[in-house]
Amino acid sequence: MSTEVETKAGTPVLVERRDGVLVITLNRPEARNALDGALAQGLAAALDLLESDDELRVGVLTGAGGTFCSGMDLKAFLRGETPVVGDRGLGGLTMAPPRKPLIAAVEGHAVAGGFELVLACDMVVAAEDARLGVPEVKRALVPGGGGALLLGQRIPRAIALELLLTGDPITAGRAAELGLVNRVTASGGALDGALELAGVIAANGPLAVAVTKEIAVAAADWSWAEGWRLQDELMMPVFESEDAREGAAAFAEKREPVWRGR
Template identity: 75%
Template structure:
């Protein structure tokens, strides 16, 4: 059944794209419309010459309760081609993406956060991967990626018990970058995104690519690959502008090239 309202809302604020999962009546459960909406939004983010960072959040006080199981039973799955769950778990955007969490981020909703680069959360938010409680596997990234983000024993405890953790515990583990008062996660994430967006966009994108890819490289290969990725940045117009702005004691004006 088609929904009357859009499953995903997208807006721009001062170089920051805000993507909102808009199914609060279903706790922002992920269906095909949500996945396609997120995928289209991050494509716009990466293609835009005016947007330098993105924020992903949920409407109505919940980030996401994960895959919509009712929709799943009808064949409506929240996958987009080879991009994974929600359109981003296997192929995140090139530009930085920040998760802004109010309420619950569990199952597939938690796996969307693992596709984000940074997370800002309200201090009463909750995080979890309860798939084993339903005889399922957290196959949209959590089983593979969570042990890379936090100590393996802690990741296994979350994955094998299915029990949630608090925002404070998530921050202690490094899953959450910043905590806010309830209701403040989006503004906190936008503020962080603006700080990132003020930097050289080519340098930010390539730095993200190197940091995300380095674990797949040997040390020798890493230096080679990093050099290949860095070289165009150092020869870019933005690199010249950064040095010139510093010398002239003025804010830089980036062109993204």
């Protein structure tokens, strides 16, 4: 089933449900899916749908027309528009990622703000001819949607600085070598690759997936002792859930589990 989340300016972000996976498509192909205020609001609405619907387990973010996202729409910027949504950051994503896993499926270019959307996703599947980068300095701008803050935490500092200060893009293969991309597919295959990965995740216990992601993301900010304490607080409700009992029963009975999310 395919539906649309209409933005205030009428530019749609397409959403489609596929067996517990929500495919979110940035749909401004005529502008290489550049982020203006309307598209940002549409993306934020789609992410709200992912979070609020218990039948949705994983999100996949992609772009229409063979391009992921070319970043902020500079023409809209000159008109005074911003693609930042409240205190949620660029596209309603970069400062407030969803609790559920989000996978980027990258074809073509994911640059500037588009690359920052990729950094905000949990996993990345990219086509072999995709290009990723932060070219803001070439336009006398700063990658303030997470690029400058996060890239040095994800890859070696010297490499991060090279990308940030030259503004030159890298290939999907190089991004995979650096740990920024999980899987590289043939050209045109990024969405199918992301859906394959999402399907494996969506088949697992949804409470366990959400809490495991929460622990893994937050752990970098915890001390050793604090980490064990906070992990216990987060995971004990999962161990006491109906899903945990169902997982054990399904294993013992050699059948597929039926998750209730509680």
